[in-house]
Amino acid sequence: MGKKTNKQAVGDVVRIPLAEGRHGYALALVPPLFAFFDCLGGDELAPADVISRPVLFRLWVMDSAVTSGRWPIVGRVEPPPALLAAATFFKQNALNKRKLTIYVGGKESPATREQCVGLERAAVWDPAHVEDRLTDHHAGRPNKWVESLRLEDSLEE
Incomplete structure (x- = not known):
């Protein structure tokens, strides 16, 4: 682990x-949101090179990823405007799987299953689980954390 540091700021690039x-990279957006990029390697990338790569996903992540020094800040860039747009997540009621909402920019609204397909579940990720997800992505295998948060089928009629 690295040294303890302050919370990330918008535009900070972190090495994971x-x-x-090997390592991956992410861009800090509006806390606790990060954008994760499709890059994996042992060589250091310049922050501008990192954000030129395709975005794999955007997730909320526990502050401890950065404040503990686990994910060191390696630079700062001006985030691309598209990444500063509010991320869209879905929520699914634990007791009534048919009750779905979409969460955007702090607001929730009712949603259909079709509207939720392909979205990330609203959840704050543990840094270790994000690291597992990136490793699995680059190995071409399913990730148990993604599977556990997948949109569930409604068994109710």
Whole structure:
């Protein structure tokens, strides 16, 4: 682990340690949101090179990822406007799986299943789970954390 640091600011680029000495990168957006990029390697990338890569996903992440030093800040860039737009997530009622909402910019509205397909579930991710997800993505295998948060089928009629 790195040294303890302050909370990330919008535009901070963080390096994420992964297996075998490799690492990925993310861009801090409006806390606790990060954008994760499709890059994996052992060599350091300049922050401008990081944000030129395709975005894999955007997730809320626990502050401890950065404040603990686990994900060191390696630079700062001006975030692309598209990434500053509010992220859209879905929520699914634990007791009534048919009750769905879409969460955008702090506001929730009722949603259909079709509107929720392809969205991330509203959840704050543990840094270790994000690291697992990035490792699994680059290995081409399913991720147990993604599967556990997948939109569930309604068994009710």
